[in-house]
Amino acid sequence: MKIKIWILLAFLSISTLSFSQNNAIYRAEREKTHNLIHTKLKVNFNFDKKELNGEAWVTAKPHFYATNLFTLDAKAMLFDEVSLNGTKLNYDYDDAQIVIKLPKKYTKEEKFTIYLKYTARPEKVKDKGSAAITGAKGLYFINADGADKNKSTQIWTQGETEGSSCWFPTIDAPNQKTTQEIYITVPNKFVTLSNGSLVNQTNNGNLRTDYWKMDQKHAPYLFFMGVGEFEIVKDSYKNIPVNYYVEKEYAQYAKDIFGNTPEMIQFFSEKLGVAYPWNKYSQMVVRDYVSGAMENTTAVVHGEQAYQTPGQLIDENTHENTIAHELFHHWFGDLVTTESWANLTLNESFANYSEYLWQEYKYGEEAAEMYMHSNVSLYLEGQESDKDLVRFNYLDKEDMFDIVSYNKGGAILHMLRNYLGDKAFFESLKTYLNDYKYKAAEAHQLRLIFEKVTGKDLNWFFNQWYFGANHPKIDVSYDYNKLRKTVTVNILQLQPENFQFPLTLDIFEGNKRRRETVFVENKDASFTFPFNTMPDLIQINSDGVLLAEFNENKVLSDYIFQLKNATHFMHRREALLEVVKKQDDKVAFNAVVSALDDSSYKIRVLALENIDLINKFSKKDAIRKIMQLANNDAKTLVKAAAIETLGKLTDPELKSIFTKGLQSKSYAVLGKSLVAMYYIDKDLALKKSKELPDDVRKILATPLTQIFIESKDETELPFIAKSVVSGMFLSGQGSTKVMYEKAFKMISKSNNMLAIQNLVEDMVTKGNQYKKFSFDKVVINLMRTIIKEQEKSTNTNKDRNIAIVKEAMTGLL
Known part of the structure; x- marks a missing residue:
């Protein structure tokens, strides 16, 4: 599972959740009274009621002790029949678990198959989501009635942590493993995706039944079912199908987005010494997904943020790390699975570290350094150092999906790799995967494998990093x-x-x-x-x-030397942030100018964002260098930052650079060029902004909002309203947030009913999406602000506008 940590950090300050570890309850591995063997399902859908009609054949046997009771997790279901070999069985059901009374005591050598005919009602599920996974109803109907013409009708599932038991009866625990087969009946226009192979398809009038079969065991939370109108873009790795399920308009970009997947499979297979263990690898992008992505075995699902166009991809494929993350789970999480959510590090820390490994292999050591710095910074800024990596006293299993399990865990694996050496580290991972394949494991077993391979005692390492909290x-x-x-x-x-x-x-x-x-x-x-x-400098770590975290008493000359000579990205970045504070010093200013030539594009961007060109030494030389970056840098994000810096000068002589930028294929360059042009040729910038296609305008919402607000263009308020909420609360830059706050005030006071409606619709969407962060409460307060502004106004539409807002508030409350 890949979560959006930046969302988590953005809302920590308004969250009402408690993350304390002082809870005395011990969260044990789920006791195994039975072992699942095989799960067979037949399902079809009631789109009007958002329900699933299902039949399940669950094959199992007692783990050790003989018993005549069999308990399955089954949330908010209705049961028409529960039977064994055609004989109906008695059962007790409490809306969460069904306890089935078997006709005799079965021993651990005896397996049995229970048949259940049922109706799954995901809308009735009472479980709540988490910061990582904002829903917990397992089965999701998207635009089921087709009323929204801008959104396709879809059905998809989300099993982690215990959502699978919302759509089929099972033992919903990560320490269970089962083979599966599933018959999915849908209208002919829909494509389906599930785990394993598509064995056959049977047509029956307007309906079609797709039969999917999975012969290798995996955990119930990894079951997946996706239904919708998708284009299937085919790719491959050796003889393994690698397919991308996307909506039609993105089919032409699918390989641009996901095309590195076959190379990733090869790299991870060779790095781990364990061949990709499954028979296919499919990725599906769905609407309104409740997380970033999910590693369902052979059938990965991604949220809409995976969709990118060439104008974005030329800057950066922002989803590439997620693609690597979910793929790596197919070894760590799917092949070998955490036995309990307390040991989630065995899944998520490895998947997190795979992002570093991919960056290192594909783009080089410096790219990996930049990734790890960002990864660790999120942990250090997240103020969650009081949590153990492996923790058995969490308040809720969902709380395990945090920056400790992901970011800190990935950094810990990097430390262990460096301590042991590459050969020992990867040989240990190979042994671990082979010893526990198709099984569940805990952190101690990982430690014992490392000790077995290396001959080293690693209790000290695991005690402080896995079973202890904090950091030096x-x-x-x-x-x-x-x-x-x-x-x-x-x-x-x-x-x-x-x-x-x-x-x-x-x-x-x-x-x-x-x-x-x-x-x-x-x-x-x-x-x-x-x-x-x-010594001119001693560089620690x-x-x-x-x-x-390190505290040193360094002076400006130390940081200038460090900026020029440190080998690691992290230390040059640290130095630059200190040097830019002292640009009234000529040597410091020149050091910032020199940083414009740094090998790291992020250092170049940071220097551009912070260089002070007001009454400075060698200003003309610095501007000349920035102009060169704007025209010629190999990285479009650097070009964009250079154009933004030049734009602050409002110098008409720079117009040719901005004009060139308006022709760029890069949306980052285009957006910055539009804003820069606005301050020297307002009419041209507005003309270009309004001529852009709607799909491009949506992507460039932030720069266009800035231009439309500066020009007080109220005809663009409906457009601005669609991005205000996201901009105000998810923006990483204070100036951008202030700009969106201005936009909010402008819309709140306006007489534009469509703008008010668009703003409120966006609020409702974001409020529902981030309920776990109490964002819905923040949205309600904003809605109250709109009502107050409208009540004070003389708008002819104010009564209608107020009614729109109040209706939306009712839905959130």
């Missing part, structure tokens, strides 16, 4: 002895726990750099190194591997 917070100081030509590096850990870890240091003497590695065992440690000439 370190004060660093230096003692130089010029007489002996030595420097002593002092490490003082400030957090309550004592961490042990290897630590790299780069010692710079002029143009010479040497790397030292030490092992820190105590909270107060010192290490002495010789030098020939006084020089390889960027250790997950820690």
Whole structure:
């Protein structure tokens, strides 16, 4: 499962959830009274009632103890028949579990098959979602009545964590494994997707039954069923079908979005030493999905954010890491599955780390460094350091899907890889996958595999990183002895726990750099190194591997040297953020200008965003260099940032650069060029903005909103309204958020009924989508603001506008 962590961080401040670990309840692995063997399903759908009509044949046997009771999870269902070999059975049902009374005690050597005829009613499910997965009803009917002409009718399922038992009876626990087959009956116009192979299709008038079969065992939460009008874009890896299920308008872009998948399969197979273990790999993009993506075995589902056009993809495929993430789950999560949600790290930390591995392989070490810095920063900023990675006292299983299980867990695997070495690390993963394939496992078993392969005792590592919380917070100081030509590096850990870890240091003497590695065992440690000439800089954690926070007393000259000489992206970025604060110093300003040539495009963008061109030294030289970036940089995101920086100068002599930008295939460049052009040629910018196709205008909502607000163009208020809520609360930049707040006020006071309606519809959508964050409460407060503004106005439409808002509020309340 891939979640949108940026959404989580955006709403932490307004969430009413408690994430405390001080809960005394022990969350054990689900007790195995029975083992699932096989699940056979026949389903069809009642679109009007949003219900599923199903038949299930569940084959199982007792795990160890003989018993005459069989319990299945089945939420909000109606049962017409429960039988064994044609004989009806008695049962008790509490709307969550059905306890079936078998005709005799079955032993662990005896299997049986229960038949259940049932109706699944997902709209009646009482379970709630989470920050990661915003719904928990298992089965979702999208635009079931076809009333929304802009949205296709779809049905899809979401099993993690316990949603599968909302649409078929099962033992809904990750430590269960079962083979499956499913017959899906749908109108002929629909395509279906499920796990395993499509064995055959049978037509019956206007209906068709697709028969899907999965011969390899996997967990019930990984069952998937998708129905809709999709184009199937075919690809392959060796003899394995790799298909992309997308809506028709995106079929031409499917391989641009997902086309690296076959190469990913090959890379991960070779890296792990375990061939891709399944018979196909399909990916489907659905509407109104409740998370980012989900690793259903052989049938991955993605949310709409996967859809991108060439104008976006030329800048960056923002979904590429997610594609890698879900694929890697097919080894870690699908082949070997966490035995309990407390051990979720065995699924999600590995999938998170796969994103680093893919970046490293495909785009190089620096790209991987940029990824890991972003990944770790989200954890450090998330203020969740009080949680263990493996934790048995969570308040709710859904709470396990957080930046600890994902981001911190991925960083921990990176540390373990560097400590053990690549050969030992990947040989251990290969052994783990082979030993536990088609089974469930826990973190201790992972540790024992690493110990078996390497011969090392790793309790110390797992105790502090897997079964402990927090991370090192370190004060660093230096003692130089010029007489002996030595420097002593002092490490003082400030957090309550004592961490042990290897630590790299780069010692710079002029143009010479040497790397030292030490092992820190105590909270107060010192290490002495010789030098020939006084070091210009000592870079702590020089390889960027250790997950820690460092405090050092560095001066401007240290940061300038670090910006120019540090080998790791993280340290150059850190230095740049300090140097830009001192641009009244000529040397510092020139260092920022030099950063425009950095090998990392993110450093170049950061320098462009922060360079101060007002009354500065060598200003003409700096502008000349920025012009070169705007015209020639290999990365379109750098070109866009350069154009934005030049646009702030409002210099008509730069018009040719902005004009060229208006012809760019890159939407990032186009958007920045429109805004820059607006301040030197307002009429041209407005003309170009209004001529853009609707699908492009939607993607460029932020720059266009800025232009329309600046020009006070009320005819564009309906367009602006469609993106205001997202912009106000999900924007990462304060200036952008302020701009959207201006837009909100403008619409709230307007006489434009369509704009009010569009704004409210967007609010309702976002409020429902992020209920777990109490975002619906924030939206309601905004709606009240609209009502107050309308009540004060002399708008002829105000009564109708107020009625629209109140009706929407009723739905959220």
